[in-house]
Amino acid sequence: MPGQDDRGGQRDAGSATAQAPPRAPAGGYVALGDSYSSGVGAGDYLASGKECKRSSRAYPVLWAEAHAPATFSFAACNGAGTEDVLAEQLGHLSARTSLVTLTVGGSDSGFAGTMAVCAIGGSERCHTAVSRAVDTMDGTLTDRLDRLYTAIRDRAPAARVVVLGYPHLYHLRGACVLGLQDGERAALNDAVDHLNEVIAGRAAAHGFTFADVTAAFAGHEICSSRPWLHSVDILAITESYHPTAPGQSLGYLPVLSRVSG
Secondary structure (H helix, E strand, C coil): CCCEEECEEEEEEEHHHCCCCCCCCCCEEEEEECCHHHHHCCCEEEECCCHHHECCCHHHHHHHHHCCCCEEECCCCCCCCCCHHHHCCCHHCCEEEEEEEEEECCCCCCCCCCHHHHHHCCHHHHHHHHHHHHHHHHHHHHHHHHHHHHHHHCCCCCCCEEEEECCCCECCCCCCCCCCCHHHHHHHEEEEEEEHHHHHHHHHHHHCCCCHHHHHCCCCCCCCCCCCCCCCCCCCCCCCCEEEHHHHHHHHHHHHHCCCE
């Protein structure tokens, strides 16, 4: 059965791969979430929905091409928070949806602003911004995740829902000479850990699967010898701190493949 594809219309799922794996889902696959799911930083962006910066190299597209679900809807969008997913993306779900994936929570926690403060504000202001982000994770984010996860289950009652986490941003004692000091880098990594813990806890409470990607990215963070994340780039600021194409294909995709079977 043909499915929706934001590369420009309907897509024949059977043509995505010559020999579909035996455990391909019987129903549809819907990819929700923010820029880490839309593929910001991976390049090769799709012509439709340009403001969302959906990449043909993003892990949802790669997974769909490898597994040939009955339908595939790529709804993830750059900058989406929990309220954006709730208001704008859940229309892709239905009783026939068998797999849902998403990353969400980073925007709600104010990570973009936190990174900006840390980049220009000095150590004390950086640590203060990180602490404020952590407070948000423990406060409003938990309620927002509960509302979103409840709505996803209501819209897709039979689906397996996989909530993927976020990788550490920095490799400590790495190759970076300029930029943040390791104290600030460690604080940001710790904040990512806390964000993942909050997301994992709420996902478990709703019967969803949480997929941790920190081990998959270990040794490939910013300041490593082979990073799978973009460092800050004033000429491509949107792509800063986002996974590269290898981060999507070698970081996120194998983790999803392990838990989605």
